[in-house]
Amino acid sequence: MTPDKLAYMANQIATAFARLPDDEAEAAIAAHIDQFWDPRMRARLLSLAESPKTGLSDRARGAAALIRRPETA
Amino acid sequence: MKDFILPDADFGTPARRSDKTVTLTIDGTDVTVPEGTSVMRAAAMAGIEIPKLCATDSLEPIGSCRLCMVEIEGRRGTPASCTTPAADGMAVQTQTPKLAKLRRGVMELYISDHPLDCLTCAANGDCQLQDMAGAVGLREVRYTPGANHFETRQNGEANPRFEAKDTSNPYFTYDPAKCIACFRCVRACEEVQGTFALTVEGRGFAARIASGTTDFLSSDCVSCGACVQACPTATLQENAVIEMGTPDRAIVTTCAYCGVGCSFRAEMKGDQLVRMVPWKDGKANRGHSCVKGRFAFGYAAHPDRIQSPMIRETIDQPWREVSWDEALAFTAQRLRRIQAESGTGAIGGITSSRCTNEETFLVQKLIRQVFGNNNVDTCARVCHSPTGYGLKTTFGTSAGTQDFDSVEAADVVLVIGANPTDGHPVFASRLKKRLRQGARLIVADPRRIDLVKGPHVQAAHHLALRPGTNVALLTAMAHVIVTEGLTDSAFIAERCDAEAFADWAAFVAEDHLGPEATEALTGVPADQVRQAARLYATGGNAAIYYGLGVTEHSQGSTTVMAIANLAMATGNIGRPGVGVNPLRGQNNVQGSCDMGSFPHELPGYRHVHDPEARGVFERLWNVTISDEPGLRIPNMLDAAVDGSFRGLYVQGEDILQSDPDTRHVAAGLAAMDCVIVHDLFLNETANYAHVFLPGSSFLEKDGTFTNAERRLNRVRRVMAPMTGLADWEVTMALANAMGAGWDYAHPSEIMDEIAATTPSFAGVSYDLLDREGSVQWPCNEAAPKGTPVMHEAGFVRGKGLFVITDYVPTDERTGPRFPLLLTTGRILSQYNVGAQTRRTANTAWHGEDRLEIHPHDAETRGIAEGDWVRLASRSGETSLRATLTDRVSPGVVYTTFHHPETQANVVTSDYSDWATNCPEYKVTAVQVALSNGPSDWQEDYAAQARAARRILPAAE
Numbered sequence A: 001m002t003p004d005k006l007a008y009m010a011n012q013i014a015t016a017f018a019r020l021p022d023d024e025a026e027a028a029i030a031a032h033i034d035q036f037w038d039p040r041m042r043a044r045l046l047s048l049a050e051s052p053k054t055g056l057s058d059r060a061r062g063a064a065a066l067i068r069r070p071e072t073a
Numbered sequence B: 001m002k003d004f005i006l007p008d009a010d011f012g013t014p015a016r017r018s019d020k021t022v023t024l025t026i027d028g029t030d031v032t033v034p035e036g037t038s039v040m041r042a043a044a045m046a047g048i049e050i051p052k053l054c055a056t057d058s059l060e061p062i063g064s065c066r067l068c069m070v071e072i073e074g075r076r077g078t079p080a081s082c083t084t085p086a087a088d089g090m091a092v093q094t095q096t097p098k099l100a101k102l103r104r105g106v107m108e109l110y111i112s113d114h115p116l117d118c119l120t121c122a123a124n125g126d127c128q129l130q131d132m133a134g135a136v137g138l139r140e141v142r143y144t145p146g147a148n149h150f151e152t153r154q155n156g157e158a159n160p161r162f163e164a165k166d167t168s169n170p171y172f173t174y175d176p177a178k179c180i181a182c183f184r185c186v187r188a189c190e191e192v193q194g195t196f197a198l199t200v201e202g203r204g205f206a207a208r209i210a211s212g213t214t215d216f217l218s219s220d221c222v223s224c225g226a227c228v229q230a231c232p233t234a235t236l237q238e239n240a241v242i243e244m245g246t247p248d249r250a251i252v253t254t255c256a257y258c259g260v261g262c263s264f265r266a267e268m269k270g271d272q273l274v275r276m277v278p279w280k281d282g283k284a285n286r287g288h289s290c291v292k293g294r295f296a297f298g299y300a301a302h303p304d305r306i307q308s309p310m311i312r313e314t315i316d317q318p319w320r321e322v323s324w325d326e327a328l329a330f331t332a333q334r335l336r337r338i339q340a341e342s343g344t345g346a347i348g349g350i351t352s353s354r355c356t357n358e359e360t361f362l363v364q365k366l367i368r369q370v371f372g373n374n375n376v377d378t379c380a381r382v383c384h385s386p387t388g389y390g391l392k393t394t395f396g397t398s399a400g401t402q403d404f405d406s407v408e409a410a411d412v413v414l415v416i417g418a419n420p421t422d423g424h425p426v427f428a429s430r431l432k433k434r435l436r437q438g439a440r441l442i443v444a445d446p447r448r449i450d451l452v453k454g455p456h457v458q459a460a461h462h463l464a465l466r467p468g469t470n471v472a473l474l475t476a477m478a479h480v481i482v483t484e485g486l487t488d489s490a491f492i493a494e495r496c497d498a499e500a501f502a503d504w505a506a507f508v509a510e511d512h513l514g515p516e517a518t519e520a521l522t523g524v525p526a527d528q529v530r531q532a533a534r535l536y537a538t539g540g541n542a543a544i545y546y547g548l549g550v551t552e553h554s555q556g557s558t559t560v561m562a563i564a565n566l567a568m569a570t571g572n573i574g575r576p577g578v579g580v581n582p583l584r585g586q587n588n589v590q591g592s593c594d595m596g597s598f599p600h601e602l603p604g605y606r607h608v609h610d611p612e613a614r615g616v617f618e619r620l621w622n623v624t625i626s627d628e629p630g631l632r633i634p635n636m637l638d639a640a641v642d643g644s645f646r647g648l649y650v651q652g653e654d655i656l657q658s659d660p661d662t663r664h665v666a667a668g669l670a671a672m673d674c675v676i677v678h679d680l681f682l683n684e685t686a687n688y689a690h691v692f693l694p695g696s697s698f699l700e701k702d703g704t705f706t707n708a709e710r711r712l713n714r715v716r717r718v719m720a721p722m723t724g725l726a727d728w729e730v731t732m733a734l735a736n737a738m739g740a741g742w743d744y745a746h747p748s749e750i751m752d753e754i755a756a757t758t759p760s761f762a763g764v765s766y767d768l769l770d771r772e773g774s775v776q777w778p779c780n781e782a783a784p785k786g787t788p789v790m791h792e793a794g795f796v797r798g799k800g801l802f803v804i805t806d807y808v809p810t811d812e813r814t815g816p817r818f819p820l821l822l823t824t825g826r827i828l829s830q831y832n833v834g835a836q837t838r839r840t841a842n843t844a845w846h847g848e849d850r851l852e853i854h855p856h857d858a859e860t861r862g863i864a865e866g867d868w869v870r871l872a873s874r875s876g877e878t879s880l881r882a883t884l885t886d887r888v889s890p891g892v893v894y895t896t897f898h899h900p901e902t903q904a905n906v907v908t909s910d911y912s913d914w915a916t917n918c919p920e921y922k923v924t925a926v927q928v929a930l931s932n933g934p935s936d937w938q939e940d941y942a943a944q945a946r947a948a949r950r951i952l953p954a955a956e
Ligand code: SF4
Pocket: B185, B188, B189, B193, B195, B196, B197, B198, B211, B220, B221, B222, B223, B224, B225, B226, B227, B228
């Protein structure tokens, strides 16, 4: 999974919740990712969120803090 | 004679529904029947058979043969019982000397224009003319042969009335010499199939039937076979019966092609399948079928079928045939080694939407219990996963809300992103029947599908939207419904979440979402959208049927929710005639989803986060179930390229051909160390496989399929598996080779495990299915005989949830290099990747994939009908031949993906639905230009495929 593609997917989810206020949207994005992404995808996303300039939208980046930490990173 | 092959009882005329009953006496027996029932049917219900030729209970009677006449006390003459309604107090005599004489006279006339070659006739033993001659006691024909239709020569000259056989259709023959002009065929084509391909030419003695002005194959005939089934003589006869003779027994089973799930009687002779005849009591199809289910089963005996397991170290080697034991040991060892090296999550599997529920359940069990992870997905990923997400979010459960019978009560039908006459033909026939009775139709599709205008059917509105703008169009319809005050407030107040509704209503009412504002986007005139929305909201019972044109978009899930919003806003949920109905592609897509084929869900749509649901399986299977969602198919392929995913078990699925962006799929497969393909044929995916496990066809195993109405139909074994093992046995053997210790003796035991673990199936058992024929889930204590209509009293989730559906344009954009939009679909005679149908005579109708292009777009590119063209996108290119048609709008091109030579998915993009990763098949920006023939890629691909399919001669 290229970082670009992961970021793209996370941003797509963020867009789907664009109508919600910031905090609700971030919670919704994180919940969606927790429900549907396997741990290795989440781990990669989390490391993406740590470095700046990775193409992640602000809200996708904000949601990262709420995402369930995968056990094996 | 007909009884030899156990026909369904024929009551002569269709059943009538009425609250009132009438009681009459027939041959001294009292019979009570619903008002409107014919005397003939009433008699049959009392066990009294009245001779008949032109009547059969699938068709409205016309009273033409006069064989069925009866005497009725107080009435003059001898009325035809098929056209005479039963009335209270009637006293009917079916057998009197007078009737016997008249009937013999009728038969004598028929026989005088019929060749008397019964002994060598294909219908011998299965002919109603023969039966009736016997029944009326015909002993002589007094007419000397005069003008007739059966002698090739008369008085030394060619008989002008004789017509030769029409053998153009690969599956049946029309022999006009044997026609008795009962017109059952013509009526079947009209009333049952709705194609109107047959006509009557001439009158009286001269009357003949004709398939338009051409032979059957080149006519409008879609080869559904309804006419063949209706014909009482050998005039229209299955070629299989001509070749093999009449069958001697019948076993009821279920079609393995599409999500309609038609029930069939598999008519057998020994262990040979002679013909498939749609079963009258099948609740999905009510005695009808299409060309695929009825005729296209020859693939099951095709010489291409692989009969032995095969393995190879690497994919550049030829295949080596080995024993089951060796193949399974090899596989188990490889999979365990990969897990030892790269972790538990490094392997996974794909369940099949073509296999049975029991088989699918076992594959996901293999992955969850034996592999120890949730890396299981299914081809529904690439078709209806957005349905799962969208309907679960809005209604609380991931399934269509109605049964197919429901369409009989619909007043307005909205078909969106589906092409039922090609994709779901039997449902289309039932829909067309309702439309001919006056229901109104709205079609939303970029292409002018056949339903838009056909014989005696015309859509009230065709909203020819630009591919990729579904959400904008549906939201514009919602805008009209809300701003014009057409919502069903009582329904919403009682059944839906009030706050969510208020938010949604405020959202859709925004000016920039109205039809006028979005017209430029969707390409649909605002006025049409307004009228369609009004019709949907106010035209009576309104039902929505949708297909892959809805789901296979980057906003697929959003579109499904927009559909659900519309239905809730207008109160069109929870009773017959309304609802939201996904038309499922493959025979068991619904079932494979139900059975826990998704990486985040256990059977019955319970999330792996749910400890209670996990607990049920943990206790039974004695393992810990991972609470982490697994990889979805596209994620598996990505992870394979990364090296973290290395082994894949694929049952009955050809992901290389059916999934988008072929190159990406090929790269993912090529990167893995153990790809196991379990299939009937060396499919395209098998080119990248290390292990091939030969599969069994639906004729060779017991099980169940669940169709688009949530109906569980039984699949019954009619012959032994060609390879010795049914698919469920192979999966079990693989699990056991990995140490599982399973011991199922029969698929019914697997169903018992499903029922024990999955609340919505709690009441299902093979006993129940044998008793009821079929049942729709949920089937449990609350609904012991299943649930035809869902959400009747309340939504499964409690209150229906309106969801805001912002339109987000796809990132797949047209531009100067790729100015056209490609959308894909299927046609009637072929099925999905075509692995089965290409191996039948169905290729007579569709020998290759063609690119449909508007004449205007063709002209500017110098393309003429039949030219080879290059179809290129940002992902890749392929070549195929062009067909010029105004079915597609300018700017849009269309093709099918039934043939591996075309590999239409080389051009489809990697974009996918935001919620489910369901690929965006339905929109790709492309360019089209003249070419000389197959592209380099196609030639390379063909060469690779040839090399990968080599099989070493068996060892020793
Ligand atoms: S096969 Fe079907 S479509 Fe063709 S003529 Fe017969 S009834 Fe009509």
